[in-house]
Amino acid sequence: MTTNERSGFFLSGAGLVWRRQRVLWWAFIINLVLAGYAARGLTARVGPVLDHSLASARLLVHSFHFAALLGLEDLPGHYLQMGPTHFYFSVIFFFFMLLATGGILESYWRDATLSTAEFFQSGGTYFWRFFRMVLFFVIALIPVGLIAWGLDAAADKIGDASVSPYVWAWIEGAMILLVCVLLMMIRLWFDMAEVIAVAESEVRSRRCLRRACTLLRRNFGTLFWLYFRVTLVAWVVVLAGLHVWVQHLHHDSILPAFILGQLIILLCMGARFWQRASETLWYRDHLARDVNHA
Amino acid sequence: MLRNVCTSILTIFSALLFAAAPLPAQTAPAHGANNSSSAASHPPLSERVVAYQIDAKLDAANHTIAASESLTYHNLTGQPQQTFPFHLYLNAFQPQSTFMTEVRLNGTRGSNPGSSWDPKHEGSITVSQFEVDGQGDLTDRMKFIQPDDHNRNDHTVFEVTLPKPIAPNAFVTFRMTFVDQLPEVLERTGYKRDFVMVGQWFPKVGVWWKGSWNCHQFHATTEFFADFGTFDVKLTVPQNEVTGAGGKLVSSVDNPDGTKTVTYHSEDVHDFSWTASPHFTDVEDSWTGSAGEVKIHLLMSPGHMASTPRYLHALKGTLKYFDESYGPYPYGRITVVDPPHGGLEAGGMEYPTLITAGTTWWMPKGLLAPEVVVAHEFGHQYWYGMVATNEFEDAWLDEGINSYSEVKVMSLLYGADTSVMKFPYGTFGEAELQRSSYLAVPDTDPITRFAWQFADSNAYGAVTYGKTATVLLSLEKMIGEDTLRRALHTYFMRYRFTHPTGTDFEKTIEEVSGQDLHSYFDQAISGTAILDYEVLDVDADRLNWYEKKSQFSPDSPGQMYHNSVLIHRKGDFIFPVDVQVKFSNGETVLEHWDGRDRWIRYTYDKMAKVVSAEIDPQHQVLLDSDLFNDSRTVKSDTHATRKLGNLWTFANEWLNQILAWLT
Numbered sequence: 001m002t003t004n005e006r007s008g009f010f011l012s013g014a015g016l017v018w019r020r021q022r023v024l025w026w027a028f029i030i031n032l033v034l035a036g037y038a039a040r041g042l043t044a045r046v047g048p049v050l051d052h053s054l055a056s057a058r059l060l061v062h063s064f065h066f067a068a069l070l071g072l073e074d075l076p077g078h079y080l081q082m083g084p085t086h087f088y089f090s091v092i093f094f095f096f097m098l099l100a101t102g103g104i105l106e107s108y109w110r111d112a113t114l115s116t117a118e119f120f121q122s123g124g125t126y127f128w129r130f131f132r133m134v135l136f137f138v139i140a141l142i143p144v145g146l147i148a149w150g151l152d153a154a155a156d157k158i159g160d161a162s163v164s165p166y167v168w169a170w171i172e173g174a175m176i177l178l179v180c181v182l183l184m185m186i187r188l189w190f191d192m193a194e195v196i197a198v199a200e201s202e203v204r205s206r207r208c209l210r211r212a213c214t215l216l217r218r219n220f221g222t223l224f225w226l227y228f229r230v231t232l233v234a235w236v237v238v239l240a241g242l243h244v245w246v247q248h249l250h251h252d253s254i255l256p257a258f259i260l261g262q263l264i265i266l267l268c269m270g271a272r273f274w275q276r277a278s279e280t281l282w283y284r285d286h287l288a289r290d291v292n293h294a
Numbered sequence: 295m296l297r298n299v300c301t302s303i304l305t306i307f308s309a310l311l312f313a314a315a316p317l318p319a320q321t322a323p324a325h326g327a328n329n330s331s332s333a334a335s336h337p338p339l340s341e342r343v344v345a346y347q348i349d350a351k352l353d354a355a356n357h358t359i360a361a362s363e364s365l366t367y368h369n370l371t372g373q374p375q376q377t378f379p380f381h382l383y384l385n386a387f388q389p390q391s392t393f394m395t396e397v398r399l400n401g402t403r404g405s406n407p408g409s410s411w412d413p414k415h416e417g418s419i420t421v422s423q424f425e426v427d428g429q430g431d432l433t434d435r436m437k438f439i440q441p442d443d444h445n446r447n448d449h450t451v452f453e454v455t456l457p458k459p460i461a462p463n464a465f466v467t468f469r470m471t472f473v474d475q476l477p478e479v480l481e482r483t484g485y486k487r488d489f490v491m492v493g494q495w496f497p498k499v500g501v502w503w504k505g506s507w508n509c510h511q512f513h514a515t516t517e518f519f520a521d522f523g524t525f526d527v528k529l530t531v532p533q534n535e536v537t538g539a540g541g542k543l544v545s546s547v548d549n550p551d552g553t554k555t556v557t558y559h560s561e562d563v564h565d566f567s568w569t570a571s572p573h574f575t576d577v578e579d580s581w582t583g584s585a586g587e588v589k590i591h592l593l594m595s596p597g598h599m600a601s602t603p604r605y606l607h608a609l610k611g612t613l614k615y616f617d618e619s620y621g622p623y624p625y626g627r628i629t630v631v632d633p634p635h636g637g638l639e640a641g642g643m644e645y646p647t648l649i650t651a652g653t654t655w656w657m658p659k660g661l662l663a664p665e666v667v668v669a670h671e672f673g674h675q676y677w678y679g680m681v682a683t684n685e686f687e688d689a690w691l692d693e694g695i696n697s698y699s700e701v702k703v704m705s706l707l708y709g710a711d712t713s714v715m716k717f718p719y720g721t722f723g724e725a726e727l728q729r730s731s732y733l734a735v736p737d738t739d740p741i742t743r744f745a746w747q748f749a750d751s752n753a754y755g756a757v758t759y760g761k762t763a764t765v766l767l768s769l770e771k772m773i774g775e776d777t778l779r780r781a782l783h784t785y786f787m788r789y790r791f792t793h794p795t796g797t798d799f800e801k802t803i804e805e806v807s808g809q810d811l812h813s814y815f816d817q818a819i820s821g822t823a824i825l826d827y828e829v830l831d832v833d834a835d836r837l838n839w840y841e842k843k844s845q846f847s848p849d850s851p852g853q854m855y856h857n858s859v860l861i862h863r864k865g866d867f868i869f870p871v872d873v874q875v876k877f878s879n880g881e882t883v884l885e886h887w888d889g890r891d892r893w894i895r896y897t898y899d900k901m902a903k904v905v906s907a908e909i910d911p912q913h914q915v916l917l918d919s920d921l922f923n924d925s926r927t928v929k930s931d932t933h934a935t936r937k938l939g940n941l942w943t944f945a946n947e948w949l950n951q952i953l954a955w956l957t
Contacts, residue, residue, distance in 0.1 A: 031954075035946035043939040047932070054908050054925035056934035064719060065711065067726030068921070069938075074733040075920055086946065093950040098957045134956055163487060163573050165597040165635035165655045187955070246719045254937050261944040268951060 009226055009285070013278025017270060020107050023100070023119070024273050028266050030096055038089040045079045046072060063251055098134065102126030104273065105198040108280040122198075129197055132205040137190050144182045151175035188227045189216050191276065195283045219286070226278050234271035238264055339562040339624060340791035343368050344523030348496055351530040351553075352570065357485045359474040363496055366467045369460045371502040376459035378468070379439065379509035382450055383494035386512040387417030387477040387484075390447035392440070396514035400750035402481065403642075407750070417477030417484065421452075421497055427467040429457050442511045442746065450512040451500075470497050479639045482650075486637035489595070493567040493645055494518065503684065503793060510686040513746035515754040517678075517685035517692075520564040522791055530555045531570050538576075538593045538629045539568035540648035562624075562791060563646035564682055569593065569631045577602055581610045585622035588613060595634035601653040601664050605630055608665035611707040612672045616699070619779050620676055620786040628675070630668065642667050644674030660717040662708060666700065666724070669707075673699045680790040688796050689745040689754070690819070694762020695782070695799075701725045701763055702779075725767055729916045731760030736919060737822045741765070742796060764916045765818040768825075771914035772814065772870070773807040781806035817867050818917065825867035827909045828923035830893070831860040834903035857904040859896045863889050865919065874911035877902040884911075904928060 017024060049072065050056035059068035072079040103119035105126075114122065155175060159168025193205070193212035202208050216223060241264035249257050345368075350361035369375050386393035389411045401407040424433045435456075438449045460466045474495050477484040483493045500509025501521050508519060525541055533554045541558030548554045560566055577592040592605055609630060617623055631650045633640040641652030649671035653664040673696040677683070683691035704713035704724040715722035735756035738749040748754035770778050785794075785802040800815050817823050837854040859875055873885040879902035887894050898904070908925035910918065918924060 031947050031950050032943070035943045035950055038946040039939050039942035042942050043935050046938055047935045049922050050934040050938075051930045051932050052926050052928075053922040053934075054906060054927060055921045057931060059921070060934040061937060063711070063721065065726060066715060066720050066722045067730050069720075070730050071733070071921060074730070075922075087949075089946065090949045090953050094953040094957065097954040101957050130957065137956060160636050161487070163596055163634070168635070169655065246717075252933070254933060254940060257937075258940045258943075261940065261947075265944070265947045265951070272951075272955070 009278050009282045010229055012281055013226075013230070013274050016108055016111060016277040016281060017273045019111070020113060020277075022113060023104050023107055024266075024270055027097065027100060027104075027273075028262075028269055031093055031265065031269070032262065034089040034093050034096075038086045041083065041085060042080070045077065049075070049077070049079060061252060061254075098130055099123040099127055101130055101194060102198065104276060105194060105280060108277045109195075109198050109284070126194075126197060129203065129205050129208075130194060133190055133193060133197075133209070136205065136209060137186065140186050140190075141183075144179060144186065147182070148175065148179045151178070184227055184231065185216075185224065188223055188279075189213060191227075191279050192216060192223070192283065195276075195280050199280075199283055199287070215283075215286070223279070223282065226282060227275055230271050230275045230278065233274075234268050237267045237271065241267070340522035341370065342523045342562070343370055343521035344499060344564075345526075346496070346523065346566065347526045348566075349528045349530075350496075352490065352532075352535075354488060354490075354532050354535070354570075357476040357490065359476070359492065359495065361472055361474070361496065363470045363472065364467060365470070365497075365499060366465055367460075367499055369462055369464050369466065372462055374459035374461055375502070377453055377455045377507075379451055379453040379500040379507050381494070381498045381500065381509060381512070381518075382419045382421070382452060383498075383512045383518075384417045384419035384474055384476075384483070385449040387415055387480060388447075388449070389416075390445075391450065391512075392443055392445045392448040393450070393481075393512050393514055395445065396746065400514060402514040402751045403755075405480075412478075414478040415480045415484075416475070417480075418475045419472055419495070419497070420475075421470050421472045423469075423471040424454060425469040426454075426456055427469070432456065440511055441509070442513070445511075448511050451509050453509075468499075472497060479633070479637050482640060482643045484640065486634055486640070488573070489569070489571040489634050489637055489640075491567075491569045491631065491633065491637070491640035491650060493643065494565075495567070498565075501684075501793065508684065508686070510746075513686075515689075515748060515751050516745040517689065518565065519682075519684045519686055519793075522562055522564050522682065525558070525560040525563065525566040527558045527560075527566055527568070528555055529558070529568060529570075532572075534572040535570040536572065536574035536576055536593065537568060537570045538574070538591055538631055538648065540566050540629065540645045542627060560647065563679070565645050567645035567648055569648075569650075571595070571634065573634065575599065577606075579606055579610075581613050583613060583617040583623055585617075585624045586626060588623060588625070589627045591627070591629040592632065593629065594632045595637075597635065597655040598632050598653050600655070601632070601657060604653075604657075604664050605632070605651060605668050608668040608707065609672055612669045612703050615703045615706060616673065616676055619702070620699075620783050621790065623675065624680075625675075628672065642671060644671045644678060646679045647675070649674070660715060662704070662714055662716065665708065666704060666714060669703045670696060670700045673703070676786060676790075681786055682791070682793050683795070684793060685745065687744050688742070689758045690741045690762040691794070691796060691799060693758045694741065695766070697728055697759045697763035698766040699782075701728060701767060725763075725916060728760045728763035728767070731756050732764045733919055734760075736761070737824055740822055741819045762819075768818075768869075768915050768917040769803075769811075769814065771910070771912070772811070773803070773809055777807050778803070813868070817869075821867075823867040824865035824919050825869055825915070825917040826863075826865035826919045826923070827869075827871055827889070828862050828864050828920070829859065829873075829907045829909060829926035830862040831858070832904050832907045832926050832928055833858045834928065837899060852901065854899060854901055855903050857898040857900060857902075859904060859907040860893060861887060861896070861907070861909060862893045863891070864923075867917070869915065869917070871909050871915065872911060874908045876905045876907075878905050 059065045100123055102123040102125055103114060106122035107114050152175060155168055155171035158171060189212050192215055193208040196202055196211050197208045241260060245257060245260050345366040347364040348361055350359050352359050385391060388394060397405050399407060421436065424436050425431050432454055435454050436452050438452045440446065440448050476490060479486045479491060483491060498520055500507045501519055510516065527541060529537060530553050531537060533548055533552055537556050539558045541560030544557040544559050546554055546556045573596050574593040577594055579590040581588045581590060590609060592602060594602055613623060625647045627647055629648045631648065633650060633652060638652050641650045643650045651664060651667045657664060674692060677696040678692035685692055701724040710725065711723040712721045713724040714727050735753045738753045739757050741757055741762055745754060781803040784806050785799055788802065789798060804811050834855045834857045837856050861873055868889045870888045873887060875883045875896065877900060881902060885896055906925060906927040910924055
């Protein structure tokens with residue numbers, strides 16, 4: 001495969017996300033609404049404390065004193081304490097995305113805007129397959145966790161024995177890099193399995209995973225580079241966004257900060273959808289080439 | 295060599311002349327406690343009770359120190375003394391010691407409650423021989439005692455009863471041979487790889503104080519207490535070691551066996567610590583104050599050189615502040631030890647003319663931890679080093695006053711709001727740090743509690759450091775910042791090189807300020823009451839409320855309002871406060887309330903509506919536990935709530951995304 005072709009999937013993936021942006025907007029809005037609900041408990045608690053206080057404007061709006069934030073927790077009401085409800089909203093979003101992934105991939109595979117009914121029908125069709133895949137995914141993460149734990153312990157031991165503090169830092173840095181690569185590889189593997197499940201209506205999760213594994217082994221460079229480039233874009237967006245937020249937005253700028261924060265989230269979600277779209281396009285092309293060869 | 299001859303002469307002299315008890319007052323050793331050594335260039339600054347001569351050899355491979363010690367004690371107690379207690383601090387690092395038992399139960403600065411025992415942390419000090427000039431070998435008379443908790447497994451204090459008492463004003467010389475086993479660095483002392491930080495490492499005599507011996511066991515939350523005197527210490531270490539110590543370097547001689555012997559002398563101090571590492575970079579600098587030049591040695595560990603200018607800036611700034619505010623720094627030298635990575639347990643500690651700092655290779659510019667540590671530990675040269683209060687019983691007098699001084703220095707050097715963290719998004723100031731620390735455990739213990747008797751190590755830290763600093767910052771509101779500075783100056787100049795008490799401190803502040811502050815001190819220092827004032831209500835009502843509203847426009851000229859502000863003393867702590875009331879026409883009224891009643895209502899009939907009321911409008915009463923209820927506006931302003939809500943929403947969205955990545 002030529003560089004041009006590779007760039008093609010990268011860019012056409014972005015084009016596909018742009019064309020079928022409705023799913024992205026829906027996912028973004030639901031994420032925002034659920035996160036907003038999760039935050040509502042906190043704002044409902046701190047509102048009566050802050051809304052009529054001159055200190056809140058002085059310490060939290062015109063500037064931001066970490067001590068004032070901690071002070072809220074030290075008060076008898078423990079206003080910053082998070083309850084399990086915070087996590088419930090994240091779990092709801094997790095299941096929503098598990099349901100939506102089938103619809104998203106169907107939309108990308110067909111390159112068509114699905115009606116709501118079609119979208120959720122696809123989601124329902126693939127839900128249990130993808131749920132099983134999540135379980136396999138978690139199992140696949142265990143060795144990565146063990147590797148990370150082992151390398152971390154080794155870094156601590158070697159670093160502890162070394163006079164230079166940089167030895168530990170280099171080993172930890174290499175470990176983090178390795179773990180990130182492994183995580184991306186595993187995610188890519190499961191992404192491709194999900195694409196295969198949708199593209200070929202394959203009902204057996206394990207067969208999808210086996211085929212995705214073979215596919216990834218044979219086309220690792222191309223697929224990983226495709227996935228990695230989008231990841232890189234996402235991180236650049238996050239870092240640039242946070243830089244603007246922290247360095248250039250005034251403390252009082254609450255609405256602009258909200259908009260910027262949401263833009264960062266939207267672009268990050270967009271990048272994840274972009275990975276899915278690029279992988280789907282690549283697989284369609286791969287199947288077409290297989291047919292031509294045959 | 296000269297020292298050995300002199301001490302031998304003294305021994306013979308004592309044996310011949312003073313065989314009968316008690317020893318007469320005129321007995322003066324050649325290197326007696328009141329004799330300044332040849333290195334001394336000025337009259338004694340302190341009443342020198344002790345003169346230590348130690349000859350120690352470091353076994354770097356095994357982390358042991360073999361040493362002999364000669365201690366000449368000047369009996370200034372005013373009465374004959376026959377029983378002498380000694381500290382053996384290194385014996386705290388044993389699993390059944392009081393120290394470790396307390397660490398296990400309550401945690402301490404480097405360990406959490408319930409932490410498991412690591413044999414690497416075992417340390418000890420074994421005295422193999424104990425002789426007293428003129429009284430013979432008394433090794434058999436050494437007896438471990440446990441004055442605080444009767445834990446028989448605690449060997450951090452021993453006492454010896456001499457066959458013959460020592461007369462008032464007489465001298466007695468103790469000679470000991472001992473071996474230290476250093477722990478892997480824990481609670482200030484020990485080794486990390488080939489770095490050693492050697493503190494509290496030799497048998498140290500207790501202090502005769504308030505009419506009895508004061509020689510407490512070593513506890514998880516206590517520090518130290520000792521008499522002033524002189525130290526002549528010879529250290530034999532491998533030649534590749536770079537050494538630093540709390541004394542002036544007198545000589546360094548290479549020995550044929552690959553070791554070198556470095557000799558240090560120190561006077562008018564009450565402790566001696568030292569450090570060695572082959573990897574130190576010795577950065578030299580100097581600063582000149584009212585007592586002359588102060589030579590600075592920074593012993594920097596590998597990877598930490600980027601922190602050198604930060605340490606120096608903080609150190610020189612602190613030297614300047616203390617010199618100008620409290621009094622001169624007379625020692626002419628200060629050594630700052632930067633522990634290597636993994637050895638931070640040795641960091642953040644004070645010894646006379648030597649302090650340990652702490653940094654990392656990745657320390658961000660906006661996090662001023664190295665500066666805070668240096669400012670704090672140097673401050674101890676005054677509050678502990680020279681004003682040598684009892685750290686076992688009055689920890690607040692050194693740690694607390696020093697934390698207050700740290701706030702003043704750091705605020706001056708780095709800004710009141712940015713002296714701990716200065717990041718683009720948010721900040722953290724030193725005063726806030728102390729206040730936050732206090733509010734974490736505000737009411738379990740009074741400040742005056744003995745250090746080992748606090749509810750736990752968190753309460754000790756919160757109250758001793760955080761509350762004392764916050765109490766003194768709030769005191770500025772009552773007597774003025776400059777008056778408090780002058781009071782501390784007087785306290786320092788009056789009590790340097792002595793062992794003052796809390797009463798001495800309080801009386802000095804009252805004397806300088808000319809105010810009776812006992813009510814404040816009783817509540818803040820001896821009590822546990824919480825200070826919390828709140829604006830309970832602000833309200834404006836039309837004076838002619840009984841007339842129909844439609845007949846008037848609410849803001850029509852001439853409309854009179856009955857304004858009411860209700861202030862509530864929510865906590866039990868009584869403190870006089872100012873209340874600032876603002877009106878819609880821009881008018882401001884400042885009220886003063888003594889706070890004695892539980893509440894007070896201010897009313898105003900004006901052609902303007904009350905807009906807001908604020909207690910302590912200068913924001914000086916940091917003891918107030920809730921700054922948000924100190925003010926109340928009529929109009930709601932949701933900016934802060936929305937800002938926090940925005941941050942929370944953003945954080946939750948990230949959490950959602952991370953979970954969604956699994957699908």
